[in-house]
Amino acid sequence: MAQELITVVEQKKLKKMKFLQILTKASTSRHNRSRVFSIAANGRFFSDQAHSQSHRRSSFGIAFDIDGVLLRGETPVGGSPQALKRLYDESGNLRVPYVFLTNGGGVPESERATELSKLLNVPISASQVIQGHSPFKQLAKRFENDLVIAVGKGEPVAVMSEYGFKNVLSIDEYASYFEHIDPLGKFKNWSNKQVGYWKSRHRKVDPCSEKVQAVFIVSDSIDWSRDIQVFLYLN
Known part of the structure; x- marks a missing residue:
């Protein structure tokens, strides 16, 4: 009887030990699964975080001057093309936004962007080019249909037309309508060759009968003596 009692007690102990082993194993298994889940979750988090960081906007941007900084004439300075390429990712997407800020001008931003793209071997849009006359865009609505004069070398009329000015004349064309406005014209x-070109163009409105509402200095004048005389005449 005593032997049977001992056997029963031992069996109960064995069952209890086995049960404890099962609990321990299960607990360990759940812990491991929890750790695996935690690692997987963290891995997914870091992966998502890295993905998010690669697509989020940069916290800073860069404004480059052009002459003497990135280009000297039409020749890139140092490793400027390679430096600009580092602002793009492997897929060609822009990682760090940048613009070109210059007091030069005389040509539309779209034309300058095309030129810079070829010289620096990176894709550049017109919106990345800010020239000395770029702020004139803000006045396009105000003077949209008014007669305005564009002064400077290059393509001042093309610049202003691209901004939205619909009734713009270059200073050369405007002066050509007034034979004696420039005392040194002869x-x-x-200048005489330009007069022949401008007068061959067809205009719906005669500038002589329409008041000039504004004058825009798009770039450096090529004939200040004549231009100042015209400005005085407008007053």
Whole structure:
């Protein structure tokens, strides 16, 4: 009887030990699964975080001057093309936004962007080019249909037209309508050639009968003596 009692007690102990082993194993298994889940979750979090970081906007941008910084004439300075390429990711997407900020001008931003793209071997849009006359865009609505004069070398009329000005004349064309407005005009053979070109263009409105509402200095004048005389005449 005593032997049977001992056997029963031992069996109960064995069952209890086995049960405890099962609980321990299960607990360990759940712990491991929890750790695996935690690691997987954290891995997914870090992966998502890295993905998010690669697509989020940069916290800073760069404004580059052009002449003497990135280009000297039409020749890139140092490793400027390689430096600009580092602002893009492997897929060609822009990682760090940048613009070109220059007091030069005389040509539309779209034309300058195309030129810079070829010289620096990176894709550049017109919105990344800010020239000395770029703020004139803000006045396009105000003077949209008014007669305005564009002064400067290059393509001042093309610049203003691209901004939305619909009734713009270059200073050369406007001056050509007034024979004696420039006292030194007879000594400027190049000016006479321009007069012939401008007067061959067809205009719906005669500038002589329409008041000039604004004058825009798009770039450096090529004939300040004549231009100042015209400005005085407008007053």
